[in-house]
Amino acid sequence: MSDIIPFYGACNPDLFSIERSSMDRSGKIVDFLNAHLPQGLILDIGAGNGFTARRIRGRRIICLEPDPDMIPSDDDLLWVKGSAENIPFHDSYFDAAYATFAYFLAGIDKSKGLAEVERVLKGNGTIIIIDNFGDDEFTSFSSGSISEGPAFYHAHGFTSQVLHTSFQFASLEDAHTLMSSYFGEDTMRGNIKQEYEYKVVAYTKLVCAQGALPTYHAFGTFGTSPAEQALGPNASGDR
Ligand SMILES: C[S@@+](CC[C@H](N)C(=O)[O-])C[C@H]1O[C@@H](n2cnc3c(N)ncnc32)[C@H](O)[C@@H]1O
Numbered sequence: 001m002s003d004i005i006p007f008y009g010a011c012n013p014d015l016f017s018i019e020r021s022s023m024d025r026s027g028k029i030v031d032f033l034n035a036h037l038p039q040g041l042i043l044d045i046g047a048g049n050g051f052t053a054r055r056i057r058g059r060r061i062i063c064l065e066p067d068p069d070m071i072p073s074d075d076d077l078l079w080v081k082g083s084a085e086n087i088p089f090h091d092s093y094f095d096a097a098y099a100t101f102a103y104f105l106a107g108i109d110k111s112k113g114l115a116e117v118e119r120v121l122k123g124n125g126t127i128i129i130i131d132n133f134g135d136d137e138f139t140s141f142s143s144g145s146i147s148e149g150p151a152f153y154h155a156h157g158f159t160s161q162v163l164h165t166s167f168q169f170a171s172l173e174d175a176h177t178l179m180s181s182y183f184g185e186d187t188m189r190g191n192i193k194q195e196y197e198y199k200v201v202a203y204t205k206l207v208c209a210q211g212a213l214p215t216y217h218a219f220g221t222f223g224t225s226p227a228e229q230a231l232g233p234n235a236s237g238d239r
Contacts (some may be wrong), residue, residue, distance in 0.1 A: 003083030040095030046102025082111035
């Protein structure tokens with residue numbers, strides 16, 4: 001069975017380009033990764049078109065992507081074909097791994113993916129998983145859940161930090177194109193604007209050589225919403 005979870009960006013790169021340029025335009029996700037990834041060799045899991053990997057500074061990044069149609073042909077990043085569940089590297093190879101908006105894809109075997117990423121990390125390697133947090137204006141338009149709650153990650157020793165960001169579009173036309181394609185014309189009628197509040201969550205774990213232990217970072221102030229408070233003492237709002 002193929003590990004590729006179908007993603008619209010492979011057949012509609014123009015739409016994906018609107019998504020990537022508007023989502024977190026202020027760069028909080030990349031800032032978080034630059035601040036928390038160690039130096040060394042880093043794996044980007046489900047790297048898409050390399051948007052995030054291109055913005056990570058001072059580390060050597062290998063982009064792992066299962067769908068060749070996502071990978072730009074004119075690109076100087078280092079690409080390897082593989083999936084979260086099947087990482088084609090030997091044990092204890094990377095200093096860290098991260099995934100931005102790849103683990104939430106419905107159909108990914110997260111437990112298998114987590115075991116696989118821990119296998120390829122060196123002792124004291126860092127894993128950072130970035131996903132939609134929910135509890136915000138952007139995800140409120142969705143009729144189903146498109147957020148990744150903390151239960152799975154906390155049970156596996158991750159801490160969490162909520163990043164307060166936004167979808168900020170270059171034009172109302174771009175906003176209409178992307179938001180209507182996500183949530184439908186009917187839902188978005190009368191609701192098109194250039195910026196939508198958006199919360200992202202960063203799940204972080206330090207993997208020890210003898211097994212996995214949770215990290216306990218002091219990340220600043222608590223978030224204010226009940227959903228953020230529910231994350232517990234390791235979470236923080238980032239305003
Ligand atoms: C929402 S996109 C995110 C891309 C990129 N990480 C970013 O932030 O722009 C999800 C990516 O996961 C890839 N993907 C699909 N199945 C996967 C799997 N089993 N393991 C890892 N990535 C997968 C898709 O091809 C797509 O490139």
